[in-house]
Amino acid sequence: MNISEAARRSGLSAKTIRYYEDIDLIAPAARGENGYRQYDSGAVEELHFLARAREVGFDLQECRQLLNLLRDTQRHSRHARELVLEKSQQLQQRIDKLVAMQSVLEDMASRCHGDEGPECAILEDLAGAGEETQ
Amino acid sequence: MNISEAARRSGLSAKTIRYYEDIDLIAPAARGENGYRQYDSGAVEELHFLARAREVGFDLQECRQLLNLLRDTQRHSRHARELVLEKSQQLQQRIDKLVAMQSVLEDMASRCHGDEGPECAILEDLAGAGEETQ
DNA sequence: GCTTGACCTTCCAGTGGCGGGAAGGTTTAC
DNA sequence: GTAAACCTTCCCGCCACTGGAAGGTCAAGC
Structure with missing residues (x-):
């Protein structure tokens, strides 16, 4: 199959697949007579694996390690774990970190009138926080 | 004061301050005879405001809006809120999103032996998820 | 045979928010 | 006199792509 079909089946974009080949994350795809990349179901499985690994937060370097484990029949599942x-x-x-940031925002919002006046606890907070000790 | 002192007081790096000037987030700093940037306490306050706004998650475009509100004595606090x-x-x-990702990871980890054997629920999950219906 | 449109190719540039480092000028302390 | 600690501008790199240009290929319809 061509790249767009492999993209559809794997959940990656064609651009992303080419990029992964470019950075040697995956092996170069076979090529047809016209120069088009050709993918079989095995290749699509690897692409799908990468799509899933990315979805749960692994970066590309980590995906590389996970792929190595996937391919290694002598692997220790401890490594993956x-x-x-x-x-x-x-x-x-x-x-x-995000929760802490959000709670600061919620706190600021709760102390701001949020009306048509210029007085604003939010802007005061952002401007002045951490300077009371001086 | 010079840029490194302004950096120390505002919580930004000197690099970041120059960058903010570069993208017109802040006004160009005054210069001394030697060409060095000079900052007064007002400028440091703005830089500190930016540092705080960044800390709580605003991107630079949003910081621009917040700075406009800070400077505008006719503002409506509703906008900031x-x-x-x-x-x-x-x-x-x-x-x-992160919580969902993490729960997938924790679930996978809980089903993986994590030993010296090659069998691994994690790798199976990443490889096969979403294909059972076929 | 011709056109249209949907593919495919490579390559280059841009994203956000800086950090690193080069190459060179200035100031300060000893 | 010199070393170090500043400062300047400039350009590259990061991450993981995405968009787009310029051009080749393929299938369908007329």
């Missing part, structure tokens, strides 16, 4: 748990912790840190 | 609440909703969406 470690990658997943580490990624989970990273996500937790990002979540914690 | 709307920006904050919209940003809060955006953060909520990002949080929801």
